[in-house]
Amino acid sequence: MAAEGLISRTLSDLIFWMPIHIAITRQVRPGCEAEFQQALREFFQTSFAHDGVLGVTMILPPPGSASREFGVIRTFTDTKARDEFYASDMFKTWEQKIQPLVEGDWEQRPLCGLEAWFRSPDGPPPRWKMATVTLLGVYPVSLLIGFFLGPHLRNLSLPLYLFIASALMVSCLT
Numbered sequence: 001m002a003a004e005g006l007i008s009r010t011l012s013d014l015i016f017w018m019p020i021h022i023a024i025t026r027q028v029r030p031g032c033e034a035e036f037q038q039a040l041r042e043f044f045q046t047s048f049a050h051d052g053v054l055g056v057t058m059i060l061p062p063p064g065s066a067s068r069e070f071g072v073i074r075t076f077t078d079t080k081a082r083d084e085f086y087a088s089d090m091f092k093t094w095e096q097k098i099q100p101l102v103e104g105d106w107e108q109r110p111l112c113g114l115e116a117w118f119r120s121p122d123g124p125p126p127r128w129k130m131a132t133v134t135l136l137g138v139y140p141v142s143l144l145i146g147f148f149l150g151p152h153l154r155n156l157s158l159p160l161y162l163f164i165a166s167a168l169m170v171s172c173l174t
Contacts, residue, residue: 019054020082021111024072032101033061033068039101040070043094047074050088052081073111141172 028036037060044056059071076082085091145168153161 020076020079022074022076022082023109023111024074025107026070026072026098027103028068028070029101029103030068033070036070036098036101039098040072046090047085047094050081050085050090052077053085137173138169141169145169145172 026036037058040058044058047053047056053074054077055075057073059073061067061069074085076085142165145165149165149168153164156164
């Protein structure tokens, strides 16, 4: 996204802004894996020219496995950028170029919240497991912040105290 696009966002847009993660999987034809991987690397480079593309990651089949499924996790600024990207001539040209290398169509699904970080060949873990891991990270950090900074911040108003504690917690966990 261009810098002027970020500057034009309202404060509420920035507070509630969350990038969108999309997981895409493709089945590659036998013997075409190396060519597909190289073509994908090249497309990664050109795809960053499209406004709204924030990142992309390639997920290869596990070494020694018979799987020919390649994964891509792509991050966009918002749904508009995502939709424009997949409707673009650049993406359509890419799809035509790799058609001889793949079997069938690509599968796409959005990744929500921490699911984007919990990757496994068996799919994402249940939401309750992701929530438990998050709680196990948040709880000790909140205890430490309260223990060490609580006595120094107690004279502040409650909203200011909670804002400072929350900002510290977020910075510790990201």
